[in-house]
Amino acid sequence: MPVVTPTTASALLGAGYDVRVERSEQRIFGDSEFEKVCATLVPKGSWTEAPTEHIIIGLKELPKDDYLEFLQDDSGRRVAAFGYHAGSAGAALGVEAWAWPHAHPGEEFRGVKPYPSEDALVSHVKSVVTESSAKIGRNPKILVIGALGRCGKAAVDLALKVGVPAENVLQWDMAETAKGGPFVEIVESDIFINCIYLNQPVPPFIDTGSLENPDRKLSVVVDVSCDTTNPHNPIPIYSINTTFGEPTVPVPVSEAFSKDLLPSLLSLKDRKSTKVWAEAEKLFHSKVATLSGY
Ligand SMILES: NC(=O)c1ccc[n+]([C@@H]2O[C@H](COP(=O)([O-])OP(=O)(O)OC[C@H]3O[C@@H](n4cnc5c(N)ncnc54)[C@H](O)[C@@H]3O)[C@@H](O)[C@H]2O)c1
Structure with missing residues (x-):
């Protein structure tokens, strides 16, 4: 979830801050959206070289094994991909999210946790979907x-492992999408799982108009490919990533989160006399003091 969105970047710029945004192909908001509000785009990962007086704002923990999936061999094939588990986990989550409201009417589906084994995952999802x-x-x-x-x-x-009959699992690849979307078959399904490797522009598979279909059964979209920031994103019906804590997050959360932070961000200039920053600095120094060599 971005701490600074194009809207809040614009507000900070308006308040006289020099806002620099790292380029990113992954972020919910594309580089161009920040460019539009006149923020300065800087190279990805360049924060490590930024002058010490610059304030670095970020929410995510730092990557341990960055770009592993994009290491390619001479023929352009990825040398490592974790696709199988991503597809499996995505489908398990999708089936459970579909089943949840029937098993727990009125309760929000949230807080998925890791399972000790694949068998445990399959047996749990199977019991929920069977019920x-x-x-x-x-x-x-x-x-x-x-x-x-x-x-x-x-x-x-x-x-199939969680017991959905084979005739209920439609399997499409290039041949079936060649006719070009949007595809009514998506809204006629309960769960749509997108697993394509997008390497060329395609017409959208689904759009917001498709969701208005009065015969829509679709209630869960699992976007394993997650090309939300790609201009050719085939599923342009949302622009937010989910989390384990909130596996089905409603769309406007990103903007709301950043807006909540904006008053604090705007007070950065007077951070010595602003409680929220003074407290944060105190905490920072107390944590630094626990590190050896300081
Ligand atoms: N969310 C995650 O954590 C996660 C993890 C791994 C991979 N991924 C992403 O999932 C996607 C798939 O990865 P993969 O390793 O399974 O790739 P893959 O190359 O093994 O499979 C992609 C499949 O998509 C098909 N395809 C491509 N364009 C299509 C189209 N227009 N219509 C229908 N089918 C189409 C291809 O024919 C192929 O069968 C990639 O975008 C990858 O980056 C996401």
């Missing part, structure tokens, strides 16, 4: 796009 399907008298219908790839195959396997 919900029995309650409503039918199994979910799932459409997986990119079904011939690593993530897609894993998503299909998982759906």
